Amino acid sequence: MSLHIILFGPPGSGKGTQSEKLVEEFNFLHISTGVLLREQIEQQTPLGIEAKKYMNNGKLVPDEVVINMVKNLLHQHPNTPGFLYDGFPRTIQQGQALDSMLKAMNTAIHLFLALDVNNETLIQRLLKRGKELNRQDDVNEQIIRTRIAEYKEKTEIIKEYYHNKAVSIPAQESIDVVYKKVKSAINQTINA
Numbered sequence: 001m002s003l004h005i006i007l008f009g010p011p012g013s014g015k016g017t018q019s020e021k022l023v024e025e026f027n028f029l030h031i032s033t034g035v036l037l038r039e040q041i042e043q044q045t046p047l048g049i050e051a052k053k054y055m056n057n058g059k060l061v062p063d064e065v066v067i068n069m070v071k072n073l074l075h076q077h078p079n080t081p082g083f084l085y086d087g088f089p090r091t092i093q094q095g096q097a098l099d100s101m102l103k104a105m106n107t108a109i110h111l112f113l114a115l116d117v118n119n120e121t122l123i124q125r126l127l128k129r130g131k132e133l134n135r136q137d138d139v140n141e142q143i144i145r146t147r148i149a150e151y152k153e154k155t156e157i158i159k160e161y162y163h164n165k166a167v168s169i170p171a172q173e174s175i176d177v178v179y180k181k182v183k184s185a186i187n188q189t190i191n192a
């Protein structure tokens, strides 16, 4: 049976960073809708051209776009030990769509890991990355603040939606310290 784990948190909370380590250790399939959308932008597909308008302004891309991306991936990897959702779901509609897809596969979300980091740390981390890498949504503090506002307005509520699966992880400390807590929560789920 494959595990289904949501790695949740605001922009800059460390979802992508922790996912990389989990994929290496547990061989999970990493489903990052942000990564998938940036691939579409790089390939200049019609979907990418449309998504770029939202992403570069710090706004969420329409639900149906990301839901279809995830749906396609779920059916392509029947033998993976687990699916790690990073940056998805981001609205209640996306959560409901994911639950229906999993129900149709006779499974459900096993664990919802919420990374908690304060706003000032998020902004500092993302501005730092903006100086190091070419991510258009990291270069400008106003866009970063819009991303955090979108999270507060549309995404944060998902933690309540999955409250019976949720584990909060204080994620202000170093990458390795946070990873120990993330790994421990996953091992508890595996051994339950």
Ligand code: AP5
Pocket: 009, 010, 011, 012, 013, 014, 015, 016, 017, 018, 033, 034, 035, 037, 054, 055, 056, 058, 059, 060, 061, 062, 063, 066, 086, 087, 088, 089, 090, 094, 125, 126, 128, 129, 137, 147, 171, 172, 173, 174, 175, 176, 178
């Ligand atoms: P997405 O790519 O998902 O970006 P995000 O949520 O804004 O998240 P980030 O990648 O910026 O942060 P993260 O939590 O992964 O942190 P990371 O590990 O990278 O989405 C981008 C855009 O795509 C959205 O704004 C939206 O437009 C669109 N989109 C994507 N999914 C969507 C969806 N489902 N629905 C609608 N629209 C969607 O770390 C950030 C930085 O901090 C790195 O430099 C890292 O090295 C550093 N760092 C991480 N952890 C630590 C630590 N513990 N200590 C110090 N530094 C750390």
